[in-house]
Amino acid sequence: MNVQDRIQKLESLLGRIRTNAARPRVRSSVGAAPARPAATSNDVVAKPPSKLDDAIDAFEDAPARASSFHAPVVSRDPPLASERPEPQPEVDVAPAEIEELDMMDADIVELGEEAAGAMNAAPAEEVPLESFDEPIPESAPRAASAAYDQEPPVKTPPPESGRQATAASWDEPTAADDNFGDDAGLEADLSGVPMSNRAVAVGPTMEQLGETVELEGADAPPAILELHAPEATGAHDVPDELELPLPGQGFPGAYDGALSPPAEASADLERHAAPEARSVDIAEETRNLAHDALLADAVVAPPVASLSPNSLVDVSAQTVRASRPILVQRPEVESAHAAEVIVDKPQKTPETFAELLDASLELDV
């Protein structure tokens, strides 16, 4: 882009600024916002060519936009004249000429010249919404009041309902922002003024958000955990198919301390109870086994009917003494070198021809 083109664009921008500044403030929440005619050379006819620096300075010095200004949602299709509501009276807006330039430009882009003329001709007085014949959407502002800006429509209307008045703090870009016919966005705003002159974000109200679940933050009271003991119900009485009941006292696999050793283990138990260790060869062990067997055979349990508490004790003692395990130990082995390495004897290489000849002559099949 050359300098001349740039100058021309800036000059056109300046013309539009001044035109918009002279135009009465028109507020529209449903219909189209005051549209600005497409940038043509007509807007700039009467204006003598001003210095580029002055235009830029005037543009940059625009004060912050008033927070009460609502940015209407602009749709692509300009509304019909019959559907367009009366423009809302302006609320507190700074008398700066250029302060609402951004939004005005967005509005201007969307509408054609016809809509702009109609908007300009509209009276500036406030017309209550109740005078409209057509139904007013819920999201449309009811009255111009101080609380109006603070309470946007209850529900967020669907996109199909046309232009909606949004919250003052929402800085979401509108469709008009994308339709810049000029190069207003080429110049960087170095004034330090916030991009949006609207008020500080208040945030959507609960009504707007609809059925929103509030989540408590860190400052919320501590949650109360349910740590109560589970109720003892009878559900556990019904065993689950995956559960296996534990064996009771009568489980045969468990060790019963009251169980008495076998009758033949008594001798071995007495022998091993001795503190000194003695080595017994197999022959002696065999004699002991035979002796134990005789003892075991000699132990005869008295009839059950004649059993008395004392007799039971005696019988059990004899049974324990007679029934002891038979233990057979290996005899001690003297230390010996168990390893024996067999090495193949190397074949003697015949040193003389005679040995070689003899080895060959010994080959026999």
Next chain:
Amino acid sequence: MTERFNPTHAVRFEIGRGRVSIDGSDARLLIPADALGRLCESASDEGIKDFGRRVGTDIGRRVASRLGEGASVAAMVEHLGGDLALVGMGSLSVEVWGRALVLNVVDSPLGKDGDRLLAAVLEGAIQRAMARDAAVVPIERVDGKVRLVVVNPMTASKVRKWLADGVSWGDTLVRLNSQSA
């Protein structure tokens, strides 16, 4: 220390007398090898064997005169091969396959048909030089090189039978070593 084989003046040509001898031994004849080969083709096996053993015996006598009982293999190869070369029957070397003694003769003028005569010569030389009854059997001939295995006479007949049945010389040696183990 075993003396080295010295062929110097080993063959004496007395032109006046028309006599050729080796180390002062009996007279020798210088005859064409193919003529001798043709003669061997028409001769019997016993005749060839007898003729060859006589020639080998003379060679063995000379070897035994220079070497003792405890001669090394290398010395035997040197002297036996030297005398074999003096009579014009090729160059001798020895191979040991396991326990089998294999004699290699290269460039024998008798050809394939003279291998029986060559084997007979070696049998006679070994028997005279080592005082042992040995049998030499040709097991392979390739490109002027013939291999002959030295075995006892009973084993020699089996070796000849294997060879006649198509057993290779390598398998023959393997059999000799495996069956004798």
